[in-house]
Amino acid sequence: MTSPERRYTSLFIDLDNTLWDTIHDNKKCLEELFVDYQFDRHFASFEAFYALYLPYNERLWERYQNQEIDRRTLLQERMLHVLRPMGIRDTRLAMRLNRDLNERTTRHTTLIPGATELLEHVSRSYRLFVLSNGFHEVQSLKMERAGIARFFRGLILSERVGARKPNPVFFDYALHHTRTRRTEVLMIGDSYAADIAGALRSGIDALWYNPAGLPPPGNLSPQFTVRTLDEIREIL
Numbered sequence: 001m002t003s004p005e006r007r008y009t010s011l012f013i014d015l016d017n018t019l020w021d022t023i024h025d026n027k028k029c030l031e032e033l034f035v036d037y038q039f040d041r042h043f044a045s046f047e048a049f050y051a052l053y054l055p056y057n058e059r060l061w062e063r064y065q066n067q068e069i070d071r072r073t074l075l076q077e078r079m080l081h082v083l084r085p086m087g088i089r090d091t092r093l094a095m096r097l098n099r100d101l102n103e104r105t106t107r108h109t110t111l112i113p114g115a116t117e118l119l120e121h122v123s124r125s126y127r128l129f130v131l132s133n134g135f136h137e138v139q140s141l142k143m144e145r146a147g148i149a150r151f152f153r154g155l156i157l158s159e160r161v162g163a164r165k166p167n168p169v170f171f172d173y174a175l176h177h178t179r180t181r182r183t184e185v186l187m188i189g190d191s192y193a194a195d196i197a198g199a200l201r202s203g204i205d206a207l208w209y210n211p212a213g214l215p216p217p218g219n220l221s222p223q224f225t226v227r228t229l230d231e232i233r234e235i236l
């Protein structure tokens with residue numbers, strides 16, 4: 001279901017797990033925390049610690065995305081959850097661990113294969129904007145360090161907007177702020193719920209980066225689906 005009548009002038013692009021490998025980098029950072037804070041005294045292995053952290057963090061992110069919880073609750077709860085088996089219920093320590101974790105994540109910049117080549121290619125023909133639900137203290141610094149900031153005309157972060165993808169308020173803000181009509185923009189992202197369904201419900205075309213080749217979990221169909229970033233260069 002392509003939209004040949006549409007002529008894109010601008011691309012809205014997600015960051016986490018679309019341009020850089022957030023899952024990989026965050027795991028590395030958690031492993032550093034695990035060692036530095038000597039959590040091995042309480043857990044059999046890092047994998048045991050990570051197995052507790054990961055699904056709980058994902059559930060919290062989903063609730064954060066749906067605006068059911070605020071940033072502080074997300075941060076505090078994910079750390080308290082892993083501190084609990086150690087018999088620790090210290091919210092200040094939980095927040096200190098988060099600051100430490102977020103600071104470390106700005107220094108791990110593993111890009112998804114083909115990310116730089118894609119940005120080099122599309123930045124010749126389109127205006128590029130980041131649309132991200134990620135944390136403000138992480139995203140712009142990490143973009144600089146990953147060497148991709150230079151490709152973008154702007155960065156729209158949910159924390160600044162006060163609404164998150166997939167909320168239409170977020171997409172309307174992005175359109176207004178970038179002075180772009182919804183018919184001339186394509187949203188590119190890995191999250192079906194946040195990026196794809198969010199854009200389509202706002203009348204914006206969408207390209208789903210779907211490396212696992214999953215079936216769409218909803219009844220909205222993106223205009224394009226790819227399994228690698230390299231495929232996008234053949235489309236745009």
Ligand SMILES: [Mg+2]
Nearest residue numbers: 014016017190
């Ligand atoms: Mg993402």
